[in-house]
Amino acid sequence: MELLVAGLVLVAVLTALNLALTAAVVRRWRAGPDAPPGAGHHGRSGGEPELGIAPGDRMPEFRATAADGAMLTRDGLAGRPALIAFLSLDCPGCDDSVPGFAEHARLVRDAGGRVLATVVGADAAGSDLAARLAGVADHVVPEFLDAPLGAAFGVRYYPGFAHYGPDGIATAASVGLRGLDEPLRPSTP
Numbered sequence: 001m002e003l004l005v006a007g008l009v010l011v012a013v014l015t016a017l018n019l020a021l022t023a024a025v026v027r028r029w030r031a032g033p034d035a036p037p038g039a040g041h042h043g044r045s046g047g048e049p050e051l052g053i054a055p056g057d058r059m060p061e062f063r064a065t066a067a068d069g070a071m072l073t074r075d076g077l078a079g080r081p082a083l084i085a086f087l088s089l090d091c092p093g094c095d096d097s098v099p100g101f102a103e104h105a106r107l108v109r110d111a112g113g114r115v116l117a118t119v120v121g122a123d124a125a126g127s128d129l130a131a132r133l134a135g136v137a138d139h140v141v142p143e144f145l146d147a148p149l150g151a152a153f154g155v156r157y158y159p160g161f162a163h164y165g166p167d168g169i170a171t172a173a174s175v176g177l178r179g180l181d182e183p184l185r186p187s188t189p
Helices: 002-030 092-096 098-110 128-134 148-153
Strands: 063-065 071-073 082-088 114-120 139-143 160-164 170-175
Touching (some): 082 098, 082 128, 098 128, 098 160, 114 128, 128 139, 139 148
Parallel strands (some): 114 139
Antiparallel strands (some): 082 160
């Protein structure tokens, strides 16, 4: 009987250790842009990670429910500029990017556009990050760890930002805000 108890305790300890290591790996994977250079990121310039969206890409079909209950789709964003932020609760740089994102959001709104922000995490809907974004974005979409909206767009790293023209073609996209220096340039030549 003592061996059975000892075996169960050992299995419980190993399971807890496995869960902790898995959580650490997922957290590190989600916070990819903070990884040291040469850690497996292959970007277009200087080894920087790619978001998964590139200028010239068409906005994918999607369907998402915002925190306010609004149903969002690609067609609902069509016909005007759109700025989309992809943020994660496990990303140290995501919270820091909110003030810069707010400035880009203001410019997009001034041009008649819409602003959408996604927050990925187990408690995304009730997070401080989602609450801060509610005053910045037209709609905030809380997502669980599987991030279906981010997956639909092909997002690989956080924080990610993409600007789309009225025709639904990406004009700028990047990990971090650096790639949005010209958020309102036309999407067609």
